[in-house]
Amino acid sequence: MAECNVDELLAKAQQDEAEKLRSITVHKELDLEFDVGNLLAIDNNRIETRDFKGQNKEEFLRSLARDNTQLLINEIWKLPTERVEEVIVAKLPEPTTLLPREKRPPKAKPATKWEQFAKLKGIQKKKKTNLVWDENAKEWRRRWGYKRVKDDTKEWLIEVPENADPNEDQFAKRVTAKKERVAKNELNRLRNIARSQKGKVPGVGLTPTAQQSKDDLGRAVTVAKTSTASMGRFQDRLPKEKPAKNMGKKRKFEPLIGDFSNERQKQLELLKVLGNKTPKLDITKAVNKQMREEDREEAAAKYRKGAGKKGRKGNNMSGKGKGKGGKGKGVKGKGGKPGGGGGGGGGGKKRSKAGKH
């Protein structure tokens, strides 16, 4: 008897459970794909157009939506919950759908000069406290900033050091020293940025320094002007500025798909030159160089003779002397070879003209 009762009870309990679950179970042919992190459900079951057209469209869509939402809610209710300020909250997992990013991932910044040095030496950063005890004011003051502990600018008395000029303004000296330190810091910061971006930092003469001479400025202007695609020919000039004499040659590029025979010719010549073990000799160039060299030697000999006779000739020939100096520089620079001498002569000529500006 008891057994029958137990069996009956069990059967009844099962039935009850089934009934309870019936209200939330949904029958689908294919299971849905869930991405609970995004509160997303994807239903891949085929939708029969017959059903769609037969019933009222909205009703069909609504029942479909209800089923799918029920399944999604079932999934969400399986998550672990916790109570946060009288509200029951379910903890969501990470979203699984891969979606494209908004921007590129950030690049690691290259180390600054100091950071490299610190890494090399093993220097660690020491974390400093924000507040420091100030004995004079008997309270905690900031380490830097408004109302800081050691504020140089607020001092009303500065002792004149022994070896300093008594008429010098020590307060102004402090102010200028600070300005210089700030400017130096800024320069270093910009240099770090330029180095990290691998940008070309302009040469020493072109970065702004405190005192720039007329030559420096002139040089900076010419460099800036000629750094265009047409070598500065179309740059605006100031009203009384004279046009620059030596512009430099603008590189001319052949069109990409132009003269095929010309291109073929050039490529074959290039191959020939590469293939040769002995250097090709351009007779006209060599002869011209030799002639120029001979001319120069004659002129040098004459000049020495002339300088010996009339001492003042050196002054008159100052321009040419400069030119010679330039040529000499050029020769030295290229190792003094006769081929180098010709090239140096050309370079020297350019330099002398720049000097004349």
Place this chain on the structure above:
Amino acid sequence: MDGVVKPKTRQSKRFLESRAPKLTENVKNAMIMKGGNTSQVVSQTLKNIYSLKKPTALLYKKKNITRPFEDSTSMEFFSKKTDCSLFLFGSHNKKRPNNLIFGRLFDFHVLDMIELGIEKYMSLSDVKGKTCPEGTKPMLVFAGDSFNTDNEYKRLKSLLIDFFRGPTVSAVRLAGLEHVLHFTALDGKIYMRSYRCLLKMSGCRTPRIELEEIGPSLDLVLRRTHLASDDLYKLAHKQPKALKPKKKKNISHDVFGTKFGRVHMQPQDLTKLQTRKMKGLRKRKGEAMADEGKKAKIVNGQS
């Protein structure tokens, strides 16, 4: 000129930091704009979608005479200025009536653009019942096998998820799961319906869902698309290394799911092992010496 010009105020510094590329990104903002000519359907739809996406969307009032499919530079310019990587462009002309272009950008360049035409439409204001408060994270459901098979539909699904999912949260209030957006792809058309879900008592813990239709309901048809090339798409999905979950070393699982780990020890002398002390078996002084003597004898004998 990043880095060269430093921000002078803390507010501007925070602003620049929020716009800088990060490991985990912000919520994507959307810009909703009108084209040269718009019909009432289109303008109302744009307003409704703006209200769906309220805090993370920008609605432009003026008309912008551009054609996103021909020239995407103005979109890119706007996105750079407002830091929005999603856009919705509505227009209306005779050739393409009631046109909506959903688009997204990667690194301020257009990634995908999909043009949809509105066939039938019901606005938020037509609905009688109560609407969901703005800013609720909606549940998204996509039905129809074409969302999984057709390439264009797959991209559209990804775009719609991107557009309508809210900010990524770690936990969600169970009573606050009210809004459901349901997209059905059927017969070349896409039906978008928005419902408010009511959690009814069921016998067990999980509630039974009843849906009440609210909000904009659109019947859309797919028109032109401009999808990103595969490698650009791949590049856009590249996650930075730091976000990858760190693999714990030394943990392995076998077929049955048992977790194994390895413990490395130094070689032990098992003769000197400390086992349980049994007082009775402990050797007395005299016996110990005799034992040692025996051992020594044996050793000598052998050697």
